[in-house]
Amino acid sequence: MLPPALDSSSEPPAIFDGTPKLYISYSCPYAQRTWIARNCKGLQEEIKLVPIDLKNRPDWYKEKVYPANKVPSLEHNNEVKGESMDLIRYIDSNFEGPSLFPDDPSKREFAEELFSYFDSFYKAVISSLKEDKINDAIAAFDSIETALSKFVDGSFFLGSLSLVDIAYAPFIERFQPFLLEVKNYDITTGRTKLAAWIKEMNQIEGYTVTKRDPKEHLENYKRRFLSQL
Structure with a gap:
């Protein structure tokens, strides 16, 4: 059961009481x-x-x-x-717990490249959501497919689940239903690595409990972007 969101009428939690x-x-x-x-x-x-x-x-x-x-x-x-x-x-x-960043130097280097690429990816997809064309989004998701093809020891960006997957997942979760319904564009068509990545992410309980209803994302993005077309 998730805690309710606190609003202007809510009392604050105990602040700086030692609990993160x-x-x-x-x-x-x-x-x-x-x-x-x-x-x-x-x-x-x-x-x-x-x-x-x-x-x-x-x-x-x-x-x-x-x-x-x-x-x-x-x-x-x-x-x-x-x-x-x-x-x-x-x-x-x-904090304690399984590491979400690899020791392998080549994977760490690639992770930094993907962290740096995120802003370009985001801007490219957003530009396609705002306009009546999707060329920028197509190129951006092609880059994601290529990135997911680099390591063969798993379906995630660095093989196993890492901070890179965590950085991208919330945004792909939102882009996918909007592009499918509004632009009639399926981001997984012709992208087997991306399709496998989405499937694997949806097996991670730590992620799935944070997901919202795709219809909610869709309505939010419609309000945000369709008025600009």
Whole structure:
């Protein structure tokens, strides 16, 4: 049972009481990254999940927790840190649990390339969602298919599940239903590696418990992008 999102009428949790807290929004893909990392490390009992209602966020969140007033943020060791890419690395490095980053130097190097590529991937797909053409999205997902073909010791980007998969999954989860219904474009057609990756991700409980209904993503993206066409 997921805790309810806290809004402007909610009392704050006990802040800086020694319990690590992950502040998220259930609808935010950036926050979802950190939630997945927490789960896949097996930290459900150690890091408390504190969901925030972004449409009616409580004043105390900005005033007492995170002045940037964004999610995700992590309260740990009497500090609050933000930025999802930094946080998934921090969670992996500073808490117990299975490592989500490989020791293999070639895989670590490729991981950094994929982290750097994410912004280009995101911008390319978003440009296709905004416009009446999908060439940029096609090229972006072709790049993902190529990346998934680099290592043959598993279906994930680096062979086994890693922070790279966690960084990309929340966004592909949202792009896929919109492109299929609105653009009539199936991102898995002709991309066997991507299809296998999506199937494998959907076997990871630490990820699946964070997923929203695809219809919810679809409606959110329709409101966001169709008015711009």
